[in-house]
Amino acid sequence: MNAVCGGAARTLRVPGRHGYAAEFSPYLPGRLACAAAQHYGIAGCGTLLILDPNESGLRLFRSFDWSDGLFDVTWSENNEHVLVTCSGDGSLQLWDTARAAGPLQVYKEHTQEVYSVDWSQTRGEQLVVSGSWDRTVKLWDPTVGKSLCTFRGHENVIYSTIWSPHIPGCFASASGDQTLRIWDVKAAGVRIVIPAHQAEILSCDWCKYNENLLVTGAVDCSLRGWDLRNVRQPVFELLGHTYAVRRVKFSPFHASVLASCSYDFTVRVFLQSLLILSRQNIDLVSKIKMYIKHQEQAALSGLLLSWTPWRFWNFSKPDPLLETVEHHTEFTCGLDFSLQSPTQVADCSWDETIKIYDPACLTIPA
């Protein structure tokens, strides 16, 4: 059953679309963008959904389709109409919510899926960073058609690239090579390489109230906090997920509060391979049969994806787990905290729904 929420969740059903990422508008209260894919991102198109709250629920303000699945979305920090998405076909798209059709621009350089895109939050910059399975990070100015810079160094797929909310020109990346890397645009390269886990790192985020603090979430099922002034060991570790941590986000209002979700990564590896194979138009069936031979039959017999719901944590508490929110019926990895309301979050799920709600742990004073 649901953990108690501060009020009823607002829900929008989006048939045939599986959400990957959600982000609240920095300008318009309650406006939410959601990057989604058809068929779990395995095949078919993608859709960018723009939602607004109405009296009792959520309404779809506008949607934009793309030829391939969309894996992440980021709002512009200098224009309330503008967003960027990234796609399974390796491209980024620039959108204008005031137009009925789009995209305004397409940026095609990455040679594999782009899993992460983020618009810089520091003033005076108009920079977007993208992270790809092609192992590179690219820096973009949306007014320029080509990337400004390509950052190489990761030795495996990149899952997450996030700007520091405090340090201009500084961003973090999380990778399958088990490192968290901190990059500096002015230095045009990496500044710190942290072997943060002995497993693939699927997500990272910056603390909004301590410019030296980041969190990583990894396939080893743990969340770890890192202080850039001394990266020899994590400053905190949150345990309790029984699967790989797929997404972690820090609260914009509460200095030590964060949210995370997890899922059975062994099946994810299978899905990832399927995705790659189907895009290469190789003889898909025989390749899958070969791949399956190497997997444990039990794990794949039902081709099930096991997952766990959102957990909210306060890492400064001796008992850090605040709440588990279970209101979706399928895997859910898109989440964002509201920038206007300290109690509100949004999420988008593979159960074809998007929800905005107030978890009890955020409504009760810490």
Added chain:
Amino acid sequence: MERPRSPRRSAPAPAPASASVTLSQLLHLVQQGQEIPGLERRHIAAIHGEPTASRLPRRPKPWEAAALAESPPPTLKIGTARAPAEPGLAEATTAPSSWHTVGS
């Protein structure tokens, strides 16, 4: 202790075109080399337009109000890391071997 959730076990039969396909059904279809029902193929191109002009002022972030009291903007403080000998071009295919990985 965390209670893991598993989705509904669906019979691996092809779904009717109008219904949403569950993940297990989809993977079964792909495995069998069958057509995925309702697959929407789009060929979408950029319209090469300019963004609609912004009219709203930028709103401060919740943490920016708290930080207003602080003076200089933060810079990247590297503790035990060694800064690279020369930044080099970002186009370099590998990081210089003299850069140290930090941590044990």
